[in-house]
Amino acid sequence: MDEVFKALADASRRSLLDRLHAQNGQTLNDLCDGLAMTRQAVTKHLAILEAANLVTTFKHGREKLHYLNLVPIHQIGERWIKKFERGKLTALSELKRQLEKRDE
Amino acid sequence: MSKPEFVYTTYIETTTEKLWHALMSGDFTERYWFGHRVASDWKPGSAYRFTKQGETTIEGNVLGIDPPKRLVYTWNPCSPETKGERVSRVTFDLEPRGKVIKLTVTHDNLDPAGVTLRNISGGWPMVLASLKSLLETGHALKLDPPTRADEENIHAQA
Numbered sequence: 360m361d362e363v364f365k366a367l368a369d370a371s372r373r374s375l376l377d378r379l380h381a382q383n384g385q386t387l388n389d390l391c392d393g394l395a396m397t398r399q400a401v402t403k404h405l406a407i408l409e410a411a412n413l414v415t416t417f418k419h420g421r422e423k424l425h426y427l428n429l430v431p432i433h434q435i436g437e438r439w440i441k442k443f444e445r446g447k448l449t450a451l452s453e454l455k456r457q458l459e460k461r462d463e
Numbered sequence: 464m465s466k467p468e469f470v471y472t473t474y475i476e477t478t479t480e481k482l483w484h485a486l487m488s489g490d491f492t493e494r495y496w497f498g499h500r501v502a503s504d505w506k507p508g509s510a511y512r513f514t515k516q517g518e519t520t521i522e523g524n525v526l527g528i529d530p531p532k533r534l535v536y537t538w539n540p541c542s543p544e545t546k547g548e549r550v551s552r553v554t555f556d557l558e559p560r561g562k563v564i565k566l567t568v569t570h571d572n573l574d575p576a577g578v579t580l581r582n583i584s585g586g587w588p589m590v591l592a593s594l595k596s597l598l599e600t601g602h603a604l605k606l607d608p609p610t611r612a613d614e615e616n617i618h619a620q621a
Contacts, residue, residue, distance in 0.1 A: 384468070384470070412472060415471065416470075417467060426471075428470070428471055428588075430471055430587075433592040437596075437604050
């Protein structure tokens with residue numbers, strides 16, 4: 360679990376997860392496209408995310424595809440969020456999202 | 464194989480035999496899979512079915528079975544809202560890695576415009592986290608299936 364928190368404690372790595380959330384199953388080239396990071400930096404961040412099991416890779420023909428793996432994040436959530444709190448938390452995060460959207 | 468829509472991985476401290484049994488035993492799936500029981504004779508080509516309170520929830524056919532390493536089946540959610548969608552495919556791969564088993568679930572051939580694509584993105588991480596908990600601690604996670612509000616929330620944040 361330490362690995363998951365360490366992997367998440369970096370804005371560049373979180374942005375890579377966001378990109379996979381928007382479009383799952385991307386190659387290294389896809390992920391580098393439009394990013395202000397070097398290919399070497401992306402490769403390094405992906406290796407850390409993969410070691411933390413937040414990213415899973417899949418060989419598709421000659422391509423290596425990267426997938427967002429939410430299982431460890433779900434385990435973190437289940438450890439501290441009780442079943443009955445989930446509804447309230449969803450409502451709160453929705454409220455925050457709506458309010459912040461108005462400010463944009 | 465088409466490019467899969469989802470690939471999930473979890474590492475479980477158990478044996479391949481126990482994990483294999485947990486994927487195919489109704490008594491097990493009922494405990495970690497939102498209360499759904501699976502049943503089949505698990506022969507190649509055979510039908511399988513998940514049921515909850517007597518209602519069939521998911522059905523399909525066994526496309527391939529290689530115990531205790533690989534199980535492939537078609538995935539057809541029995542719900543009016545998924546009617547007419549193309550039938551997708553789920554592959555379970557089990558690989559021993561030292562003291563743990565690496566379980567990879569690959570879901571492909573999903574209808575890009577269908578609701579199944581949206582529904583399962585929240586479902587698999589819960590099922591796999593619960594399966595891991597059941598095999599490692601003897602207790603499944605107490606889970607509610609993802610609600611429509613959860614799904615919309617997840618997608619709104621994308």
